[in-house]
Amino acid sequence: MKRPAQDPLLSALTDATFQAYRKAVTHLPPDVLRVIRKAAAAETSPVARGEFEHILKNIELAEMHGIPMCQDTGVPVIYLTLPPDVPLTQDLYDAVEGGVRRATKEVPLRPNVVDPLTRHNTGDNTSVGMPAIHVKPGERFTVTVLPKGAGAENCSRISMLLPSQVYGIEGFVVETMLYAEGRPCPPVFLGVGIGGTFDSAAALAKEALLLPVDSMTGFEQQICDSVNRLGIGPMGLGGDFTALAVKVKAAGCHTASLPVAVNVQCWANRHATAEVKR
Amino acid sequence: MRVKPVQIRTPLGDEVLALKAGDHVELSGIVYTARDEAHLRMQEEGIPFDPKGAVIYHCGPVVLDKKIIAAGPTTSARLNELAGFLLERGIRAFIGKGGMGVTVRKQLAGKGVYFAFTGGCAALASSHMELKGVKFEDLGMAEAVWVIELDRLPLVVGIDAHGNDIFDTARNHARASFREFAGRIPGGSS
Secondary structure (H helix, E strand, C coil), X not given: CCCHHHCHHHHHHHHHHHXXXXXXXXXXXXXXXXXXXXXXXXXXXXXXXXXXXXXHHHHHHHHHHXXXXXXXXXXXXXXXXXXXXXXXXXXXXXXXXXXXXXXXXHXXXXXXXXXXXXXXXXXXXXXXXXXXXXXXXXXXXXXXXEEECHHHHCCCEEEEECHHHCCHHHHHHHHHHHHHCCCCCCCEEEEEEEEECHHHHHHHHHHHCXXXXXXXXXXXXXXXXXXXXXXXXXXXXXXXXXXEEEEEEEEEECCCCEEEEEEEECCCCCCEEEXXXX | CCCCCEEEECCCCHHHHHCCCCCEEEEEEEEEECCHHHHHHHHHHCCCCCCCCCEXXXXXXXXXXXXXXXXXXXXXXXXXXXXXXXXXXXCCEEEEXXXXXXXXXXXXXXXXXXXXXXXXXXXXXXXXXXXXXXXXXXXXXXXXXXXXXXXXXXXXEEECCCCCEHHHHXXXXXXXXXXXXXXXCCCCCC
């Protein structure tokens, strides 16, 4: 049997995971930065303007010194795309885990992953089912790392609305931020999953956070405006920007169902993609 | 136009009574980190530093080679029930994120203030910090009490000593806005 570390493709996957992880926690994607800068310039509350100044300065310092922009470096959520000639094997999962362990030691990341019942910390950000790895077919062999912090994740919600409640989708999203207040470190990005099943709606909501955030559909903009009318503002201190963007991903669903999931993401909408070198 | 931040230095005295919710300040001097475990230990065994005029930072930093690497604030509301005994012993201010409950707002009246530091800004925080020591180190990196010297850490007064709380103002605005929103859509709130 081949050991994962000896197969060049697998060690390249470990390396790409490590590189993407390091980039994700130290650099924000350009579209995310653009949206934060635009809101910072438009904000009118003096207290909120101060918060935006801190956020922008913090992003700059993290990039400059290569240190995590937030001490909550999250849990590893991983998206793999596999080209037709790379078979999906357990070795791929192990190689990604190796990259997570290396990032934990070398970036460094805060060890956040614990047993859900005993709360024992594994120390290396891996455990049963963690990293959470999602695989899709694609043209190129890539790994995307989305480190998910707990403050915002804990404010996420799902609801099985009635099929007659399409009008209620917007209300459910706005209500999610009403309950969240300053806890998820607003201004937030909101990933909204609509349709599918109970579980896939939540997965869609998380994937929506990976969509470009510097453009919104009319529907997304309408929800975003309603959230911002709450006036919770950066860190719950009041202000014009509670949300920076709302992104929706939808899937077909049962005629008797309308699952809606909201995945809340703090201003640090961290994710990075690396190509696996072959 | 941004008003110049007020400069203050620990240990704090009655100057904190003049601060108003929404004021920007820059804080210098020694502060002590404490999260849930450290609060419980202080309640049982006593405070391991002179509490008179001291400031507690709700934070679990990343420390490497005796340097503060990343030190953003944690959610202060978790410590709502554990603030009273500290204020009674002379603590004058807390730093954290998200604000604190109505009980703490009342406990702060006439005594001290709650400062908000921008959530997630761990790199910005550490650029204003120098590590001076540690207490309760056995609690582990996140839960230990780290003794940190601040050099002009930029903060905003979230709750002042006169019962003003900008988190509460924002909360009330959000509730009123949602009631209005729910009244507009068919079927009301989900």
